Amino acid sequence: MARPSIVPIALTLDDRTGYTLWAPPWEEDGEEWQAFLGNSEGETATVHLFPTPAALAAFCRSSTDHDLSDHPVWPVVAGLGAADLTPDEDHRFDLDGVYDVVADNPDRWAVEELAATFDVVGRIAECCDTAPDEDDETDDDSEDDETAFESVAELMAQPEVAMLGLGVEAFVGRTGEESWIKLGSSVDELWEDVVEEVDEHLDWTGAGTVDVADYPSASEESQSRAAEPEDAEAADVDGDDHTEDEDVEVAAVVPTPTSTISGSRLTASPAAVAAAAGFWEGVGILPVEVVVPEGAGLTLRCYVDDEARFLGRDGEVFLFGTPAELSAFIAGDEAHDLTEIASWPEVAATETQPLPADQDRYDLTELAELLSEVADGAAGLVDHGVLTQPVEGARDLAEYAGLPRVEELLAPSTPLGQAVARSDREPQAALRAEDAAALTGPWDELVREVSTALVFRD
Known part of the structure; x- marks a missing residue:
């Protein structure tokens, strides 16, 4: 039977790539949940990021003070190594590259990349938005709450963004070309504010376990992956070996059936x-x-x-x-x-x-x-x-x-x-x-x- 999953992802922003975990929506006690590896307690909800899958794996083995600690499959994830927590290409999101994508002519890869990037941005906003509901009593200055993600909401409300889910066919012909141009205009107008809103909730210190200086540039990280595609298994920070049972269990954790x-x-x-x-x-x-x-x-x-x-x-x-x-x-x-x-x-x-x-x-x-x-x-x-x-x-x-x-x-x-x-x-x-x-x-x-x-x- 299918069960809740946790998926490793990578986010590239401001010329650095951070690794974290995302739990796609799952149902528990009649309610639907989703979460990132982070902390939603306190004034500002955060998503913890790490410079390498190995650093992410080390954190998972040593910490339970985060939003995924109660997830049904967290005990399995906590025992995984760097190789198992390395995202596949479908779960790498380049926020820096959005301007370049919309500047080119649309093809299916560009449309799919934008759709996936906007989707993960929207999910981060949804999970980190701790602003009170409209029905709740709020202070007069609630509209200025930094977790409201107003620019994210405005971008996601654009009809051209919704069209990304229809595939490249939605941007073919004169009408499609006009829609692609409108999408580019929306990105030019809103994307800088969108990434600023998101970045306020990205913890590049890995809950205090790493330093921002530990992150290689995005190009260095990309070159390292291309040069050593098979080396993630050996990159565990403390060199722990993992049992065959753990390797079997990872297939039940990633990839998620909702992807x-x-x-x-x-x-x-x-x-x-x-x-x-x-x-x-x-x-x-x-x-x-x-x-x-x-x-x-x-x-x-x-x-x-x-x-x-x-x-x-x-x-x-x-x-x-x-x-x-x-x-x-x-x-x-x-x-x-x-x-x-x-x-x-x-x-x-x-x-x-x-x-x-x-x-x-x-x-x-x-x-x-x-x-x-x-x-x-x-x-x-x-x-x-x-x-x-x-x-x-x-x-x-x-x-x-x-x-x-x-x-x-x-x-x-x-x-x-x-x-x-x-x-x-x-x-x-x-x-x-x-x-x-x-x-x-x-x-x-x-x-x-x-x-x-x-x-x-x-």
Whole structure:
């Protein structure tokens, strides 16, 4: 059964990167909660930040004076080392880089990065805002309360910010371009005030355990990660070894089921994936991982006139068990539907490994498991946002393979279609047990239908 989770995250602000923990919304005693590693007691609520995952791990082992100490899985987190508390790429948020992102033309990575950054800023504001409710009696100067996050609220209220949840398609065409320009204007006007409000609640001393001088610059920290992607395990400050039991338990803690479904069956460091992404994005053909009950496999996908086209033939999608097997096929001469793509000669000649980014992993089985768990009583632990990525992958596969039944199952009038529409409007809305129960059957049928188009190659 799904359970509350705690996720390591990294925040970059004022040219330094701090590490902390976030507990996504969970339900306890009939109420929904979320929290960061920090302290909400006193006049100013704070989020504790640390210069390295190792420093974060040391604090977790030695301190219980914080808002996560009563979290259901804190005893597990308290025993984890630096490797387990190192955020994945989906949970690194560059507040300094927002101006650069909105200054460029929108693509799906820019839209997703902004959406994630604004989301975490809003969550920090929500957790640290200790201003009294409007219904409570307040002093005359309550409007000036420093925890009101007025600029954050103003930015989040902009319709263009809400459009980020719709993906890059919302910023295509003349109307979309105008919306992107308006988003940039809102950022120019409000972002400096937003980060000032947030920074007032960021504790860069790690609750007094570190010094601001301990933080490397953001560029130094990035270079260090790229140079030593596998070294986090050895970076524990006191060199404690961790048991195999702890390694098993961490899978139950991170990643959270309320985040975008990720967690590849492949083993590749974030640095290796990022390095490979430069080539694949440049040629416009991306590695994709698909997971169905029959197994997991890698393929390639591009878009031609906004229609998905996969590495395959006659509506069948070829899947390979490892990057090496996929690379070997790419270098061969078997006919398939991507050979006509202009950049295919570059792909056929490359030695760059086909490593999928998190947003190009479609685990159709994990969604089935989550729906079953919610239907069995894990309501409040999974939100509608978990539908977005697997449905996107299923639709692309069905489009290429010509599977009309998939679109019938996702029609706006169906329970699955209605849930997908809500995932676009309100991705943070919790899935109820009765909703999940109604989706389980249709989703299982959809997965069976998609599986008919997949061919696992040796």
